[in-house]
Amino acid sequence: MNGISKPPEIPPSFPRPAPGGAVPGVQPKLLVRRDGASFVAGPTEQEVRDRYDMCEDLAHQLVAYLVxxxxxxxxxxTPQLHDKVTQAFRKKAFGWGLSPAETEWVLDRTAALVLLEAASGKK
Incomplete structure (x- = not known):
């Protein structure tokens, strides 16, 4: 092995925005953008990877904060603390550029990580 590890797979539960939109007019139109030499509808795999990495990092930060x-x-x-942090996170998430689906994914992931941490006996 050359020391470069493959990044973890993006889980199917991670939200991916659907390409779409409407442009008025008589002729049908596609909403695409140029990415290098090709046209892309919706986010590229690298853009989804970047969003996933950011959301995964936020989930780990929330776990550390809760602990x-x-x-x-x-x-x-613990349930009251979790509810309080969840409410505060939802209020701040839009300002951080998270979509509602990403916000819920981060909170779900945080809950899963907290359970993993509790099961492993970490404090």
Missing amino acids: RKRAESPEPS
Whole structure:
């Protein structure tokens, strides 16, 4: 092996925006953009990969935040803390450029990571 690892696969649950749109007029039109020498409808695989990497990183940051807050104080309870962080994250996510589907994916991924961390016995 040459030391370069293959990035993890993007899970099927990760949201991918559907190409689409409408342009008024008599003739049918395709909404595409030029990407190098070709035309692309919707995001490229690299753009989806970049969004996935960003969302995965946010999920890991949220897990670290939840773990830190939980260690600082036993109050509020874990479900209350999770609800509080979820509400705050939803309020901030749009300003960070996340779509509603990406926001929900990050929160679902955070919940899954918290469960994994709890199952592995980490604190």
